[in-house]
Amino acid sequence: MAYEVSTEVFDGPFDLLLHLILREELDLYEISLARIVDAYLAEVERMEAFDLDLATEFLLIAATLVELKARRLLPDPDDVDLDDELVLWEERDLLLARLLECKTFKDAAGVLRRLSDRAARSFPRRLGPEEHFLALTPDLLEGITAADLCRAFVRATAPRPVPTVDLDHVAPIRLSVAEAVDELVDELPRAGRITFRRLTSGLVERLAVIVRFLALLELFKQGLVELEQADAFGDIEIRWTGGEAGSGDGRVPVGAAVDDYEG
């Protein structure tokens, strides 16, 4: 039933991405990935039950997007490992293909809607034969026993499993990239240099790590940090270049700017 709630805006990770790219006509470079993730987290919060499958699907796509975005931010394309590059192209093509397929059926659904709206203007006759013909009708209960009837009753009244996951052990997740940016703006000037691994060592949720990473990319784009990665999959070293903690460039403007930040 969670789907029913979320359909009005987005009903899937592809839907969300299509919306962000097409309907708002923003490209991935101009919108911050922060917006995609924040939009998603807002969706998750609106859902009554946190849907792990949906979240996983989204994270897979978010990870691809992060890679694409990171690749585009890399200052020197010569640094790129050719194999990684090929894998990334493949992932991109796959994502593109899935978005196109999603869009195809979305448009087909629009036509079904129109057909169905048009057909709904006519009402079928369902009355059936006059009473005096009923004596002729074959007995529909032929071969049906009282036990069949009992089973049908059990089937009809059986509790319908509700596809929700018991979440009593999961703390409510409330994360936004804007908040993460604020935290980093507070934390990084004091740290000076720090590795990404250390920066996120206290975080348990993978989502929180991803949010922090996106926040970091945001700061990088704004020229407030420098990032270095010695080798592929190696730890990322972060250096704050944005001046002193609490200075005029500080937290409030940076964090608040994320949502509107469109380059």
Place this chain on the structure above:
Amino acid sequence: MSDPEELLDPLRLDQDAEPDAPRRPDAAADVVRAIEAIVLVATEPVPPDLLAQLLELPVVTVEQLCQRLAGAYEEAGHGFALVRVAGGYRYQSHPDLAPYVERFVLEGQSARLSAAALETLAIVAYKQPLSRAQVAAIRGVDPDAVLRTLQSRGYVDQVGRDPGPGQAVLWGTTPLFLERLGLDSVADLPPIADFVPGAEVVEALEAGLRLAPDVDAPPPDGG
């Protein structure tokens, strides 16, 4: 011959009576067409005063229109007739064509009860008397069409009215139903407790999914 334009005299009379609210002829034609449409889709005879109310016309005008319409169908030699029965109007097959209709009915478009129909029948059998709203609440879908089929087969019928406010029609099974199942009374139906939950439910429980709260007996006392 059944062109509605020829059926408008009563309406024109009506216009004369209310000269300050003249009807355009096509609006008048629409009234006749609307009668055809409403009576066609109705699942029971449509009382003329209901038609009058829907069409915002005097009852007497509606009755005149229906009579003329019936005459026009007969004159044009259609295979259906508009008849007045049980206090209302309905379409039925022309008596001449009974042999064809009999053949069609015998052929039986659907010789078996659908799963939905069987489930609805089971609910009525075990929970009778109950209203369509109660059936709907159990099945989660509108049971009207299925109830109608079951009623047309003579397995269920309207057995009374809820004494409470609203006075909903109550449904129950018929003697024919008992006869066909070889039962003396509904008390002879197998007790429900003898049956274990279906595989679907067991699977769901094993998978740790939550069941709808009304069946999940004790609430977790975790606080």
Place this chain on the structure above:
Amino acid sequence: MSDPEELLDPLRLDQDAEPDAPRRPDAAADVVRAIEAIVLVATEPVPPDLLAQLLELPVVTVEQLCQRLAGAYEEAGHGFALVRVAGGYRYQSHPDLAPYVERFVLEGQSARLSAAALETLAIVAYKQPLSRAQVAAIRGVDPDAVLRTLQSRGYVDQVGRDPGPGQAVLWGTTPLFLERLGLDSVADLPPIADFVPGAEVVEALEAGLRLAPDVDAPPPDGG
């Protein structure tokens, strides 16, 4: 205009083809009237081959007669229509009269499907038969809840099992789906190729997902 006598040309042709079994004109008129009577009492669309069997006529003749009958009703401006839908013929109210009929048919009108349900329905309609996993792959979300909704509303059903390992349940659309969309068969759906996004959209998506740095940044010289 809907006088059956005017609809008999196909039958007369048929008579010429079988000169040793001449039909009397009134027997021929009866055939059209019988079609009217049978379709009127049917509760679901009547397939032309069933009509042909009951009337002992070639299917093609029955189809011609039904088409002419439908045209005659339309021309005479009746409030009902004979339409071909879900593989058969049925009577329904004329779409023009929806405002009147909607006022009358208060219940039984089904709620509109959600966007998610419609998209899933489109996938099932065009790719059937297919498994829930295939639906999930296209939509990117678990389709179980939506499939169950569509099934309970009668639009889709389990139509078989994948012969491969795992024997996944396969889903397809139902005759009710066709009725609700006013289609004769799934082959009448607009071709899926009509919906494949145009170059503009593909470009927009490619731009959104492009790997190369932006124009203002130095382009990658590819190595």
